[in-house]
Amino acid sequence: MTQAEQTFQALRIFFTGVGGQGTLLATRLVGEAALEEGLPVAMSEIHGMAQRGGVVESSVVVGNVCSPTIADGEADIVLAFEPLEAARALPKCHSKTLVISSTVPVVPFTVATGQAEYPAIEDLLGAVRSRVASVIEVDTAALARDAGSERAANLVMLGVLAGTGRLPVSMKSWQEALRRILPERVQEVNRRAFQTGYTLGREL
Amino acid sequence: MSDRKILLGNEAIAHGLLESGCTMATSYPGTPASEVLSTLVQLKNACGLSIHLEWSINEKVAYEVALANSYMGRRSAVVMKQVGLNVATDPLMSSAYTGVRGGFVVVSADDPGPHSSQTEQDSRFTAMMAKIPVLDPASPREIRELVRVAFDLSEQHEIPVMLRPTTRVCHARQDMEVFPFADRKLFPLFEKNPARWAATPKFRLVLHRQLNEKLSRIEQDSTLAPRLVNDAPLRTGNPSRSRGDKTCVVSSGVALSHIKELMIELGLWDRVPLFQVMMPFPLSRSFIETTLSNYDRILVIEETYPVIELQLRLQAKVFGRLTGTVPSAGELLPEGIEDILRGFFLLPESDRSAPPDIPGRRPTLCAGCPHRAAFFAIKKAFPKGIYPGDIGCYTLGLNLGAVDTVLCMGASISHAAGFYHAFKASREDFPPICATIGDSTFFHSGVTALMNAVVQGARFVLVILDNGTTAMTGHQPTPARGRNLDGEAVPSLSIEEIVKACGVRSVVEADPYDTERLLQTLREAGDHARSADGGISVVISRRPCLMDRNRAGSWPKFEIRVNEKCRGCDFCIKQFECPALQAQGEKEPVRIDRNLCSGCGVCVSVCPHGALEAALSG
Numbered sequence: 001m002t003q004a005e006q007t008f009q010a011l012r013i014f015f016t017g018v019g020g021q022g023t024l025l026a027t028r029l030v031g032e033a034a035l036e037e038g039l040p041v042a043m044s045e046i047h048g049m050a051q052r053g054g055v056v057e058s059s060v061v062v063g064n065v066c067s068p069t070i071a072d073g074e075a076d077i078v079l080a081f082e083p084l085e086a087a088r089a090l091p092k093c094h095s096k097t098l099v100i101s102s103t104v105p106v107v108p109f110t111v112a113t114g115q116a117e118y119p120a121i122e123d124l125l126g127a128v129r130s131r132v133a134s135v136i137e138v139d140t141a142a143l144a145r146d147a148g149s150e151r152a153a154n155l156v157m158l159g160v161l162a163g164t165g166r167l168p169v170s171m172k173s174w175q176e177a178l179r180r181i182l183p184e185r186v187q188e189v190n191r192r193a194f195q196t197g198y199t200l201g202r203e204l
Numbered sequence: 205m206s207d208r209k210i211l212l213g214n215e216a217i218a219h220g221l222l223e224s225g226c227t228m229a230t231s232y233p234g235t236p237a238s239e240v241l242s243t244l245v246q247l248k249n250a251c252g253l254s255i256h257l258e259w260s261i262n263e264k265v266a267y268e269v270a271l272a273n274s275y276m277g278r279r280s281a282v283v284m285k286q287v288g289l290n291v292a293t294d295p296l297m298s299s300a301y302t303g304v305r306g307g308f309v310v311v312s313a314d315d316p317g318p319h320s321s322q323t324e325q326d327s328r329f330t331a332m333m334a335k336i337p338v339l340d341p342a343s344p345r346e347i348r349e350l351v352r353v354a355f356d357l358s359e360q361h362e363i364p365v366m367l368r369p370t371t372r373v374c375h376a377r378q379d380m381e382v383f384p385f386a387d388r389k390l391f392p393l394f395e396k397n398p399a400r401w402a403a404t405p406k407f408r409l410v411l412h413r414q415l416n417e418k419l420s421r422i423e424q425d426s427t428l429a430p431r432l433v434n435d436a437p438l439r440t441g442n443p444s445r446s447r448g449d450k451t452c453v454v455s456s457g458v459a460l461s462h463i464k465e466l467m468i469e470l471g472l473w474d475r476v477p478l479f480q481v482m483m484p485f486p487l488s489r490s491f492i493e494t495t496l497s498n499y500d501r502i503l504v505i506e507e508t509y510p511v512i513e514l515q516l517r518l519q520a521k522v523f524g525r526l527t528g529t530v531p532s533a534g535e536l537l538p539e540g541i542e543d544i545l546r547g548f549f550l551l552p553e554s555d556r557s558a559p560p561d562i563p564g565r566r567p568t569l570c571a572g573c574p575h576r577a578a579f580f581a582i583k584k585a586f587p588k589g590i591y592p593g594d595i596g597c598y599t600l601g602l603n604l605g606a607v608d609t610v611l612c613m614g615a616s617i618s619h620a621a622g623f624y625h626a627f628k629a630s631r632e633d634f635p636p637i638c639a640t641i642g643d644s645t646f647f648h649s650g651v652t653a654l655m656n657a658v659v660q661g662a663r664f665v666l667v668i669l670d671n672g673t674t675a676m677t678g679h680q681p682t683p684a685r686g687r688n689l690d691g692e693a694v695p696s697l698s699i700e701e702i703v704k705a706c707g708v709r710s711v712v713e714a715d716p717y718d719t720e721r722l723l724q725t726l727r728e729a730g731d732h733a734r735s736a737d738g739g740i741s742v743v744i745s746r747r748p749c750l751m752d753r754n755r756a757g758s759w760p761k762f763e764i765r766v767n768e769k770c771r772g773c774d775f776c777i778k779q780f781e782c783p784a785l786q787a788q789g790e791k792e793p794v795r796i797d798r799n800l801c802s803g804c805g806v807c808v809s810v811c812p813h814g815a816l817e818a819a820l821s822g
Binding site for chain 1: 208209210235236238239319320342343344371372375376377378379458461462464465466537538539542556557558559560562563564565566567568569570597600603678774777778781783786787799800
């Protein structure tokens with residue numbers, strides 16, 4: 001057992017977003033960074049039809065546990081790539097959960113076709129805030145744009161998570177995971193997006 | 205020498221196969237099983253292994269190809285999803301009788317939920333029906349080890365062995381040790397034995413008796429018998445029981461992983477025995493007998509059907525799906541299992557918060573998807589039509605109201621024929637019938653259906669949505685590709701030529717991005733279907749999938765602009781549903797999301813008011 005394993009029980013991170021936002025890649029990067037650090041890790045994800053614009057949920061469980069699935073009330077951290085999905089993930093939270101949520105909406109078609117209304121973002125995140133220990137709101141679109149591409153919003157979110165230091169993973173391990181997993185052509189812009197998020201996470 | 209890696213369950217299966225010296229693996233893609241063969245292809249190329257790999261045309265063919273390799277003493281595997289196993293059931297049943305020589309592993313991935321399937325069916329029941337053993341892994345780590353167990357078992361008893369993971373195992377990732385691959389260059393030796401490999405019904409009875417003997421030996425193998433998971437905690441724990449009766453929990457698969465943690469949390473871990481069933485069929489007779497005599501109440505938690513439960517033949521003591529203790533449909537998620545355990549052990553109910561009441565989100569076709577353009581034209585060409593659909597990304601045409609039925613691979617064509625014959629037999633005029641099927645699905649199961657429809661004199665329009673790939677499952681190649689998985693040139697199948705050879709006289713290709721032309725083509729096809737010498741008209745709507753990195757073709761991209769004519773009627777959003785078109789509220793002009801817009805320009809011809817303009821972008 002490594003030093004990290006001994007001092008660390010279990011941490012459950014729940015990811016939620018919309019198909020196409022890169023949640024699964026972010027999930028994978030967290031797992032690989034934890035492995036770099038020598039932590040036992042298990043992850044769960046759903047492929048297939050949901051990836052075409054539906055809700056995409058995944059999870060990373062770090063520590064010695066059996067089930068890679070996160071039950072209701074069991075998520076220590078929720079990484080929501082979209083504010084409506086942050087609210088939908090509320091049942092996964094407990095009172096001490098840290099929620100990191102993007103403030104940039106992706107409007108569902110049920111709203112676009114008038115079958116439903118998109119709640120005010122303040123109401124969505126307000127409801128989350130009233131139930132959990134802390135909420136970090138991230139304007140992912142602006143930050144990712146600054147870093148060079150709005151498509152790198154997922155790496156901004158990941159950077160914020162890394163910056164908070166809640167996961168016992170060193171910068172070196174994060175960097176190594178990014179280097180190994182990200183395709184060559186998007187390395188630079190994604191690293192910048194990660195760094196932007198990291199700086200924000202550190203400041204909070 | 206070993207190494208530590210995070211592997212997806214399906215990658216772990218691939219590693220297990222190569223570590224066990226598998227020399228052939230065949231598959232047809234299907235969620236949640238698709239990544240097994242893709243991983244094998246990567247590993248083969250990276251390590252220069254001599255293994256034959258193929259994406260077969262369908263699961264039945266995949267099964268038969270791999271089985272022949274096993275006849276020659278070489279380890280083989282066939283990989284599919286559970287509904288694919290339905291397609292391969294014919295060779296499965298027969299091969300249980302003939303048996304195998306080289307280890308033969310059938311990987312059939314189930315999809316409780318279901319997340320990406322037509323049914324929640326339990327492949328373990330199919331194994332039971334075929335009379336072959338089935339192994340039920342609880343995690344990616346376990347499945348890697350069970351591949352080896354399956355090969356050994358298969359070889360020792362000369363019987364196909366099923367490995368049945370579920371979505372939560374296939375698509376879970378776990379860190380594990382990986383080992384070097386065993387590259388077995390075993391000479392293929394076919395020993396002729398007609399009484400076995402070509403057995404007539406008389407010999408089949410002999411084979412059936414042999415099969416029963418094999419099963420009986422396997423059932424008695426103590427290494428495969430269910431095991432007590434919490435032996436140590438029970439010894440040191442508090443033996444006092446909640447209700448004075450003797451109770452135990454029996455589980456298998458991923459549900460077991462959830463149960464372990466829940467039992468610790470609920471204080472049951474050191475007082476209630478938990479048994480893991482690694483091989484649900486054939487279930488160890490001595491386990492059945494001792495469990496039934498040692499315990500008064502046995503809670504069985506398994507996915508998805510009551511396979512273990514039915515074999516514990518003393519129903520008064522057994523609680524599970526048949527007694528309503530476990531819900532009879534749906535995936536077993538941790539919160540559901542917690543409720544089952546709390547109910548069974550009379551613990552207080554958990555206070556769980558209700559999910560918030562917020563708008564749902566359904567999957568949709570990607571921005572720029574050629575299927576969306578084809579569906580829009582189909583609706584416009586045949587406004588009162590019946591639209592039989594099929595299995596693939598394009599099932600999502602149902603969001604657009606352009607898919608009325610989805611049953612199983614290839615059924616769109618047979619359904620279209622059935623609808624037509626119903627009208628004809630009633631001497632009624634028939635409405636336009638326009639079926640849609642993807643290219644890969646057409647090759648898989650559409651060709652026989654088309655031949656049948658032609659010779660029965662059916663009349664309808666069939667649109668083959670040809671995006672050059674098996675898109676939904678991760679862009680596996682189709683038989684039209686012209687290269688095998690080793691990159692060697694092989695004949696490429698032409699959809700046009702197959703359609704003509706099936707007896708169809710009217711076959712036209714069209715570009716779905718050219719809405720006007722496609723519309724014209726569809727109307728002519730509809731007229732031909734009704735004409736005196738008409739029949740089935742096939743339109744091949746051809747455009748590569750935008751997400752397919754193997755075919756990163758470029759096309760003239762347009763910059764879409766919303767002009768002052770847009771009054772926010774949202775026709776484009778309701779009828780076309782492109783994710784790049786975003787409603788801004790009542791009477792407000794729509795907005796184009798530049799990050800999502802692919803520049804296909806199809807929406808320009810969708811808007812009835814000419815409010816969308818396209819300019820070629822630099």
